[in-house]
Amino acid sequence: MTAPLFDQWRARSPHYDDSHEAVCDSVRAFVTREIMPHVAEWEAAGELPRELHRKAAAAGVLGLGYPQEYGGSGTIGHDGGFDIFHSLVQSEELCRPGAGGIPASLQTHGIGLPPILATGSEELKRRIAPQVLAGEKVICLGITEPGGGSDVANLRTRAERRGSSYFVNGAKTLITSGMRADYITLAVRTGGAGIGGVSLLLVETERAGVSRTRLDKMGWLASDTATIHFDDVEVPAENLIGPENAGFGAIMRNFNGERLGMAQQAAAYARLCYEDALDWARQRETFGKPLVTRQAIRHKLARMLQMIHATQAMIDRAAWTVKTGCAFPGDFALLKVQATQTMEYCAREACQILGGASFVRGGRVERIYREVRVMAIGGGSEEIMYDLASRQFGF
């Protein structure tokens, strides 16, 4: 088989049919025309243009998997024929440029919007969702604080109820799309200590008392990442998402979807590393023979494939549990670790195979290597995932 791995893996899976291939074709055309030519430009700018969100909305990318009444393609089991595997295909294709900041920042609604749709009031859904899915507004998710991201139960940003408003004080950091976002789905403390005092609040970033600082990063250069300060920001009480002090559960449920998506992204980046390394190994000759003929190199490539296949099998199984309504959080925690370790291994070995060329800026593999850490830490770090899994699996 000489064709790229990117196009083959679905062919021998029971979960994908011609509708998934059609989504693949459509998203690939979108990525090729609307994203590929601009990667360097957006990485230099440190953010995505608003126009991309509108184009992605028109192409059906932003709305995939969201309710039709708010402008989406339809949800699982409802009109439109959507199943979770369409999302996986789309995630994979959006990763093809090998520039993680682009899918991350284009799709922060994937983490910012679901809590609103799952627990928000009808008024809030109607006010926020259609504009976000049309690409007119950008929404982000604010959980992590300067004091820590893993220990969500002990977050410190406070929202105090006075009359018909909440007054927010505190800070969030490492927030993807945080510089550009119009809305932030904000985790705040409304009650006492621990998980029972956490709520979610929709905050418009144009409100008085919100200020933001841009963070420069190792990778995800095309994504604007911010520290956001809240200084006595008045937010109307109707912006509360779900019941007061019931935010922790909503945050945790949201993580399952985020982790599945991140796992597919990590698998996609691992595939790109494999493809570029194989391509290089075929062409590069040392000591009179192509690298790909050397056992040391063949074993690296074979191991990459082994790990990628194992990861995809776990992803597909986890997605199947979502599709059939028997999802278990412990699976998603282990899946995320499996996927980012695969990405890490493949990025490392692809760099080894490329040799000195992998250290020079501009290549896909070099960029992916710099984006391993955010995948292994963001959305729940490896240590925390193992910890969560052990508790979920009952030890």
Add this chain to the structure above:
Amino acid sequence: MKILVPVKRVIDYNVKPRVKADGSGVDLANVKMSMNPFDEIAVEEAIRIREAGKAEEIVVVSVGPTKAQETLRTALAMGADRAILVQVEDDVDVEPLAVAKILKAIAEQENPGIVMLGKQSISDDSNQTGQMLAALMGRPQGTFANTVEVDGDSVTVKREIDGGLETVKLSLPAIVTTDLRLNEPRYASLPNIMKAKQKPLENKTPADYGVDIAPRLKTLKVAEPPVRSAGIKVADVDELVAKIKALGIA
């Protein structure tokens, strides 16, 4: 008015083609295939004409293997109304003349006001089918379309020619072939992909149209283009100019 849009399934334009080891052709095994980009532009243009209220129905047709159904479904997901697959064996490459004859037979049954083709397919770059069809049918042709304006019983086509645009006015029915800058095709969204599954797709064979698709051409050998040899670096503009002069280019 009805618009007939032929679409071809070709190797995806992002894929770097590899020549088969025996030099008999391009290796298509496990390679991503998609709609010829010029045909996508033709489908888009037809949809825009319909959206402007100047056409009622868009029929897409593909001469190709079973898998060309996927290409037709893509066109249906973009917005075409129904499809015809003229099925041939998997490894058969139908030459432009045979395709043109099949299209002529279909056009005689369907009576489209416009047959909108891509100017060429990126698989063999023949750039012949539209012209052959026009000749076989004795219809006017507007090739390499940069803009298309339908007005009553005529269509005005601005053609891309060397150094500029040429405007031609054709009386309908007519043949139009699309160039790259005519439009930016839309992307098929999942709901439209699902709707496309319900749209009619008719299965035919070349024999149904009485067309003999036996090849008239024989391919002797297919080879990779020669690898570009490494360039040289020059220190400054003066050296560059000197090198160019030395090569006798300027």
